[in-house]
Amino acid sequence: MTILDCANKSIDLGHPRIMGILNVTPDSFSDGGDFISPDVALKRVHAMILEGADILDIGGESTRPGARAVSEQEELDRVIPAIQAIAAEFPIPVSVDTSKATVMREAVAAGAGLINDVMALRDVGALAAARELNVPVCLMHMQGLPRTMQHDPQYRDVVAEVGDFLQSRVDACLAEGIPREKLLLDPGFGFGKSLQHNLALLRHLDRFSKLQLPLLVGISRKSMIGAVLDDAPVGQRLHGGLACAVMAVERGAVIIRTHDVKPTADAVRMAHAVMSIEV
Ligand code: 9MG
Numbered sequence: 001m002t003i004l005d006c007a008n009k010s011i012d013l014g015h016p017r018i019m020g021i022l023n024v025t026p027d028s029f030s031d032g033g034d035f036i037s038p039d040v041a042l043k044r045v046h047a048m049i050l051e052g053a054d055i056l057d058i059g060g061e062s063t064r065p066g067a068r069a070v071s072e073q074e075e076l077d078r079v080i081p082a083i084q085a086i087a088a089e090f091p092i093p094v095s096v097d098t099s100k101a102t103v104m105r106e107a108v109a110a111g112a113g114l115i116n117d118v119m120a121l122r123d124v125g126a127l128a129a130a131r132e133l134n135v136p137v138c139l140m141h142m143q144g145l146p147r148t149m150q151h152d153p154q155y156r157d158v159v160a161e162v163g164d165f166l167q168s169r170v171d172a173c174l175a176e177g178i179p180r181e182k183l184l185l186d187p188g189f190g191f192g193k194s195l196q197h198n199l200a201l202l203r204h205l206d207r208f209s210k211l212q213l214p215l216l217v218g219i220s221r222k223s224m225i226g227a228v229l230d231d232a233p234v235g236q237r238l239h240g241g242l243a244c245a246v247m248a249v250e251r252g253a254v255i256i257r258t259h260d261v262k263p264t265a266d267a268v269r270m271a272h273a274v275m276s277i278e279v
Pocket of ligand 1: 059063097116188216218
């Protein structure tokens with residue numbers, strides 16, 4: 001049984017879990033602009049918990065393709081009040097979606113129990129901050145940076161290269177003194193990947209099991225769904241996203257990051273029930 005110890009809250013990864021997304025940014029690609037005040041954030045989080053969220057991921061800097069970087073202070077101003085309010089009010093772990101060491105530190109002081117870093121702790125001081133904070137960290141793969149990452153991404157073998165990158169970041173964490181039990185991995189759907197790359201990663205997600213760490217996957221509402229479904233706009237990507245979530249769970253993902261908590265929780269529970277039957 002894998003228990004993820006997220007500061008004073010914990011989560012059992014013995015069955016798939018749902019990470020609900022709460023962006024407190026004005027420019028996030030599917031829910032931007034809605035969740036700025038702590039009051040609004042608390043209401044939305046309460047609803048997500050009733051719908052089946054096991055973890056909440058709060059981000060103050062959009063990582064959508066082309067997004068502009070925000071200053072440290074701007075990010076702190078957006079996420080810290082929300083983290084404080086949510087961590088104090090609800091029993092589930094709060095994850096902070098950030099790459100900045102200072103934001104990691106302030107977020108954990110405010111009650112966050114997990115770091116979700118799309119840069120996999122490559123930013124200045126991030127490895128040291130994660131070691132000192134001693135909370136779990138999700139290491140995500142990204143080729144390039146959000147502003148330019150979708151400009152013709154190239155791989156020889158996307159599955160092998162993403163796997164090698166994740167292994168190299170695990171090695172960097174271990175060398176820094178971050179315990180293996182604190183690590184989660186994520187192939188980073190949509191982060192410096194073409195449609196073909198994303199589809200190949202999902203099809204072969206089970207290959208990451210050789211890294212022997214819990215896998216987190218985020219595909220909800222992403223452009224790979226729109227691209228397959230005749231340019232479906234963001235609001236019409238739910239069914240495609242559920243198919244991807246089920247395929248990810250069947251191939252070993254244990255945390256699904258999503259905007260659409262209730263339908264995803266139902267789909268994932270159904271998939272898990274089928275996978276668990278012993279005949
Ligand atoms: C912040 N963020 C946006 N997409 C993501 C994904 O696919 N995985 C993780 N870990 N974080 C993400």
